[in-house]
Amino acid sequence: MHALLSADHALDDEQLAVRYAYPENLGAPFVRVGLVASADGAVSVEGRSEGLGSPADRRVFLLLRRLADVILVGAGSVRAEDYRGARRPTLGRDTPPPIAVVTGSAQLDPAGRLFTDTRVPPIILTLPEAPPERRERLAAAGADVVVLERLTPDVVLAELARRGLHRVLCEGGPNLFGRLVAADAVDELCLSVAPLLVGGPAGRIASGPAGEHLRRMELADVLHENDTLLLRYRRIRGDTPIE
Template sequence: MAPVITLWPPGGEDGPDLAAAYAYPDELAAPFVRVNFVASVDGAVSVDGRSRGLQTPADQEIFRLLRRLCDVVLVGAGTARAEDYGGARKPGHAGVAPPPIAVVTGSADLDPASRLFTDTTVAPIVLTTAAAPEQRLAAIADAGADVALLDGLTPAHLLAELDRRGLHRVLCEGGPGLFGDLVAGGAVDELCLTVAPIAAGGTAGRISRGPAGAPPQQLDLAGAIRDHDGTLLLRYRRADRPNG
């Protein structure tokens, strides 16, 4: 089992080298899918419908780091709406342009006046299909979206499009439905899971929700960090990949 390292303050001299611990594998020839979630100790994925109530300082530090390290942020439209997503603004790894937000939506139901389109320095990528309503497609294209019409929205279709664009360091931020589809498709390479020291109760769902009967995906613990406030930052890799 990976050692538990106390992290305080985040990024401080006595803490671990976070950039090295969370670095993507070198020389990727295909998309590597990292999923990032925060959950309470009793398994809730949100408080009052949003993840903000679960976030801790260490979780926010890792959230910002993971965005800097990735080529693209992949997110479902429901999460983008619920969390009021803005676009990417800060430079990514090696000081290159900010990673675009790639939103998965079969209906193209996105508000052209939302922060996703108005608060960004990089055009969002909208991954959808030709079956989406034409008026919605036109509206988000007019708002600046880079619209990609795919043959389907399965993990294979999504990752093939990201691969075509050379976006190999993939950071998926949910929601549970998209995560569940990636699990069912055997497409999750790494899970970064923050366990917040909160018992949330309520009716919140879990971090993954997928089709019934899908085989589970075996993961191995690759890293564990404990913050002084009880937050656990866990990193799991798929069992057929080496830990790093």
């Protein structure tokens, strides 16, 4: 056992970007999940993750977006958090990463900030069963509406790969994260632990179907600032599933 807290010098933005860099020369999607939770495991305060934020978490949140090719999110989070488009360009590009929304029903507000406050069109990944009038309204609002045969992680990630979007940042919500876990599709988890006790009915960061196996993760990095803990876990390549 080792103590992690130290008085090391503060990291500047360039050093932080190096620590959080995606693997190079990706030929397939690398799925990083970036989330925040309280010290007692709550994923939200009064239904929103915003209440758990801190300057440290916000700094890493913005960096993770700038490192990504695409931001993957479930429709429930878009509605609950009133999502808007990413603001800052991806590092090495002139435009921000698009927001890709997974929604079987296409039940999104075309007048919402996702469509009206963005520099790049959102990608709406939906199903043939979604009402055509909803899909048409979202397309008229500027969205790139994509109808897929199913919204399982393999099909969703294959669509992103087809577009050359390999550096994937998933921002939840719990149902989408849970489906990625069950499909064994998570390569890395960046978890900010807020120094708060929330209690109440708040859920956990992942929910949904159980996977066939547990997957062991290794601790890749630990940072801290003003009592906020910033953890990065990565999948152990070649690891045998835990029965």
